[in-house]
Amino acid sequence: MTTPEETAALKQEILACNGWLSSHGYFGTLRGTGGNVSVRSGDDAFLITPSSLSYDEMTAEDLCLLDFDLNVRAGARRPSVEAGLHAAVYRKRPEIRAIVHTHQPFASVFALINRPVPALFDEVAFKLGEQVEIISYALSGSPELAANVAARMDNHAHAYIIQNHGALLLGADLAEAWLNAELLEKACQVYACALSTGAPVSPLPEAVRNVIRDTRRFLREEKLKTLSGNRSG
Numbered sequence: 356m357t358t359p360e361e362t363a364a365l366k367q368e369i370l371a372c373n374g375w376l377s378s379h380g381y382f383g384t385l386r387g388t389g390g391n392v393s394v395r396s397g398d399d400a401f402l403i404t405p406s407s408l409s410y411d412e413m414t415a416e417d418l419c420l421l422d423f424d425l426n427v428r429a430g431a432r433r434p435s436v437e438a439g440l441h442a443a444v445y446r447k448r449p450e451i452r453a454i455v456h457t458h459q460p461f462a463s464v465f466a467l468i469n470r471p472v473p474a475l476f477d478e479v480a481f482k483l484g485e486q487v488e489i490i491s492y493a494l495s496g497s498p499e500l501a502a503n504v505a506a507r508m509d510n511h512a513h514a515y516i517i518q519n520h521g522a523l524l525l526g527a528d529l530a531e532a533w534l535n536a537e538l539l540e541k542a543c544q545v546y547a548c549a550l551s552t553g554a555p556v557s558p559l560p561e562a563v564r565n566v567i568r569d570t571r572r573f574l575r576e577e578k579l580k581t582l583s584g585n586r587s588g
């Protein structure tokens with residue numbers, strides 16, 4: 356259960372994250388309403404930003420509480436059209452408690468050339484996973500897009516690029532998903548610049564990639580053990 360105080364704190368965190376992402380260009384425009392943010396609330400619901408409301412005007416009362424079948428539990432606004440995509444992630448990845456969906460510019464470059472972004476810096480690989488994969492295109496807000504997202508979750512990464520659309524960042528909490536958006540943008544900006552030189556791009560050594568993969572797997576398994584302990588306890 357999430358207490359009213361915890362819910363109020365989560366809502367303030369969502370508003371702060373939204374404001375930062377919007378004012379730093381992560382939603383694609385400074386004046387539009389693209390992108391969306393959600394946080395898991397308890398085991399079977401999530402708080403998400405509403406549809407078509409400017410981030411300057413958004414207040415805690417505008418956030419929507421939905422279950423994973425998209426039934427509205429609280430909030431008078433229409434939820435983000437991408438709520439189904441968020442629910443698909445929460446269903447497939449119990450260790451994920453926050454999701455940021457952006458239209459950030461440099462990640463969008465790779466959404467257009469339909470090319471995965473390899474982890475070329477160890478701190479990026481550690482946070483995002485070994486490779487940022489491309490999720491196949493489907494119309495924004497469609498059940499097909501939610502299904503395409505769900506189908507990609509098995510690599511346990513914390514960042515994805517949606518073909519011809521934008522980016523999807525996951526975290527154990529909102530601070531992590533938010534930081535991952537910034538890390539992905541940095542990685543994509545530098546990778547795009549490196550590719551534009553025409554020079555070969557130096558990969559991380561395989562031994563380092565293996566250490567990072569093993570560490571990420573260990574941390575995920577520990578988190579899942581803690582979660583199942585909390586549920587049964």
Ligand SMILES: [Zn+2]
Binds near residue numbers: 437
């Ligand atoms: Zn979008």
